[in-house]
Amino acid sequence: MNMPSAEFSEADASHQSSSDEMIGAEVLVRSLQEEGVEYLWGYPGGSVLHIYDELYKQDKIKHILVRHEQAAVHAADAYSRSTNKIGVCLVTSGPGVTNAVTGIATAYMDSVPLLIITGQVPTAVIGQDAFQECDTIGITRPCVKHNFLVKDVRELARTIKKAFYIAKTGRPGPVLIDIPKDISKALTNYEYPKTVSLRSYNPLTKGHSGQIRKAMSLLLSAKRPYIYSGGGVILADASQELNQFADLLDFPVTNTLMGLGGYRASDKKFLGMLGMHGTYEANMAMQNCDVLIAIGARFDDRVIGNPAHFSETPRKIIHIDIDPSSISKRVKVDIPIVGDVKEVLREMIDGLQADEYEPNSQALVAWWQQIEAWRSRCCLAYDLESEVIKPQHVVETYWKLTNGDAFVCSDVGQHQMWAAQYYRFNKPRRWINSGGLGTMGFGLPAAVGVKMAHPDAEVACITGEGSIQMCIQELSTCLQYSTPIKILSLNNRYLGMVRQWQQIEYEKRYASSYMDALPDFVKLAEAYGHVGMRIEKSADVESALREALKMRDRTVFMDFQTDPTENVWPMVQAGKGISEMLLGSEDL
Helix, strand or coil: CCCCCCCECHHHCCEEEEEEEEEHHHHHHHHHHHCCCCEEEECCCHHHHHHHHHHHCCCCCEEEECCCHHHHHHHHHHHHHHHCCCEEEEECCCHHHHHHHHHHHHHHHCCCCEEEEEEECCHHHCCCCCCCCCCHHHHHHHHCCEEEECCCHHHHHHHHHHHHHHHHCCCCCEEEEEEEHHHHHCEEEEEEECCCCECCECCCCCCCHHHHHHHHHHHHCCCCEEEEECHHHHHCCCHHHHHHHHHHHCCCEEECCCCCCCCCCCCCCEEEECCCCCCHHHHHHHHHCCEEEEECCCCCHHHHECHHHHHHCCCEEEEEECCHHHCCCCCCCCEEEECCHHHHHHHHHHHHHCCCCCCCHHHHHHHHHHHHHHHCCCCCCCCCCCCCECHHHHHHHHHHHCCCCCEEEECCCHHHHHHHHHCCCCCCCCEECCCCCCCCCCHHHHHHHHHHHCCCCCEEEEECCCHHHHCHHHHHHHHHCCCCCEEEEEECCECHHHHHHHHHHCCCCCCCCECCCCCCHHHHHHHCCCEEEEECCHHHHHHHHHHHHHCCCCCEEEEEEECCCCCCCCECCCCCECCCCECCHHHC
């Protein structure tokens, strides 16, 4: 997704001009205001003090002071995921940049549009190992869509415009602008472009009509069709189109981890998430369909398992994606369609509504009978009578009490998979998690970012006692900016997913996965000015959640003492095919 050096076409840009002379820092702030930026997450330092001084002088953009630069990027990332706006963050040079890299890589892997502004040492000393200097462009090049080093203050406004354009168009992603301290102090006339055109960057949006017709003809001749949708549907705001498309066809639908909410989970056509911890019916349908339409998904290793096993069953594959490099990258496809999934789906829907196509209804009846047989396995069942708290019970109870309408942020591990399995999302942009990079520590700052964007909404962070400690200092940010969230910690005293793998694949050698010295999370939450709750019995789960939900203006840390032996089922082991699932401990 990293772009070649972009060229700016003067002929294709018009400008909003001003004869006012101002320093680079003010140019930056004014440009962000032009782009409608509401919030800026950041942490000050020497090389960005001119910028902070200009932020102090205005009141259109609200700066959110996080406690770690990684959290600044995660919060901006989650703001973007939940709003479809570009999140913006600001960090200083050197360690400010390196601390932010984890957040940048997280956004890059999940194609989240961000603008990261970094300070740099003065241009005269770049390359001389100056205090707090690092090669920001070199360090971040592998994990951004594009990056810029501004060496002329006259180029700053145009660079900002280009960055916003690149971040949001095509396959979205993070874009970084590195600004040396002397550039932020240098004087220039303010000119902000209204439009921008890059000669070397012209992403396609409209799919090829001939390919779409071929795809529809193939799809509707299928005896065992399947709709496989991913995060690209969410990013393109194409959930409405996906739902309409599936409803017109009456085809089964599955979502990837990143695509949850793209198709409503309450509908019978939804087979659940697929992949490593997907449902039995979703994985079996994936392996046994005869025509598969992949929409905004990339056939990653956690979805299809072993590619050789996946290819053993012959099937025709249609793949729709905005990024041509994602098509046939891991799995050879038969009909590629490069384009914005929203536009492509609209064209397909238009054809269906015009009665140009008709599905194979008789074959579809038999296909649904087979799917219902797989679904009867009830692969997500768990012990409802247990006195020890089952983590699935916590998530499912929270789903019921919030009517499935909360914004759910998660960290990474077993709790993430349980959240994905048992919180049934009917709406897009409600499920906020680190999918591609799998970043522990994401959940809490993400919840802060979501709450800033949706102050009246119910926002939760579902986490574990391991992940929450990665960025737990952001409880201070919650207090300072009054972002009342609910933290559901499924505390099993283990790095749970690591322990699960060690149990299954390493003969129960639990190397460094047990948490020996945990803090008292109730006291810790109270020390940060919040409410702490410790829940030890299954019978108390619902009442505790109800009590927490009543405290709408308080952050509540709920420390659920869950069963340390519980595993995430189903599970596909590394190197296995997606139909080679372990459905429970009896399969070990």
